[in-house]
Amino acid sequence: MKKVIKNVALFVAACSAVTASVAGTLDFESAPKAIYTELTVDGVTFTRGGEQFAVAHWGADTDAFSGNSIGLWRPYAVLPNAAVAFRATLTGGFSSFSIGMGDTGGDDDQGRLEAYDALGNLLDSDSLSVAAGVSGGGYLSVSSVKPIAYVLFYEVGSYPGVVAWDNVSFTAAVPEPQSGLLMAAGLGTMGLLVRRRRRG
Ligand SMILES: [Ca+2]
Ligand SMILES: [Ca+2]
Numbered sequence: 001m002k003k004v005i006k007n008v009a010l011f012v013a014a015c016s017a018v019t020a021s022v023a024g025t026l027d028f029e030s031a032p033k034a035i036y037t038e039l040t041v042d043g044v045t046f047t048r049g050g051e052q053f054a055v056a057h058w059g060a061d062t063d064a065f066s067g068n069s070i071g072l073w074r075p076y077a078v079l080p081n082a083a084v085a086f087r088a089t090l091t092g093g094f095s096s097f098s099i100g101m102g103d104t105g106g107d108d109d110q111g112r113l114e115a116y117d118a119l120g121n122l123l124d125s126d127s128l129s130v131a132a133g134v135s136g137g138g139y140l141s142v143s144s145v146k147p148i149a150y151v152l153f154y155e156v157g158s159y160p161g162v163v164a165w166d167n168v169s170f171t172a173a174v175p176e177p178q179s180g181l182l183m184a185a186g187l188g189t190m191g192l193l194v195r196r197r198r199r200g
Contacts, residue, residue, distance in 0.1 A: 003115030102137020
């Protein structure tokens with residue numbers, strides 16, 4: 001029976017290892033304030049089709065953004081080509097992705113978040129409107145049972161792209177084949193040991 005307990009313990013430990021890194025949050029506080037064309041924070045890579053974006057502290061801390069955040073907007077300048085969306089990717093894909101969007105309140109903000117599979121099919125989307133004069137913003141979220149290969153997010157208000165993006169929460173796509181095989185192997189081992197014990 002000790003052997004069965006040991007195998008159950010190993011099985012539980014293995015399952016924990018699979019699920020341990022599934023969820024994450026990031027807030028860009030570890031990213032130096034600078035201009036980027038690619039930035040990886042806590043395993044999530046942000047790009048904008050080769051166009052530039054900034055990590056900055058835009059100056060107003062709200063629940064949707066605080067401290068460092070990413071955006072096209074930086075004091076006294078707007079980086080070009082606002083129509084080019086941000087793209088976020090994670091090795092193995094996401095099963096959900098949420099991001100805060102807002103600004104300090106000068107204009108209206110129209111945010112959009114879209115989730116795509118590896119073939120470019122739209123899996124889920126979310127929109128957020130923030131009225132002019134509102135300091136702050138809110139959150140956009142997408143999720144899918146199919147792995148999300150990448151998400152796109154962008155803003156098309158009166159001053160396109162002039163928002164801060166921050167406070168990302170995500171869950172990684174569950175590696176179905178591996179976890180399924182692991183569970184089958186674990187249950188198989190348990191079954192075999194129980195049968196052997198019954199025979200003996
Ligand atoms: Ca932040
Ligand atoms: Ca704005």
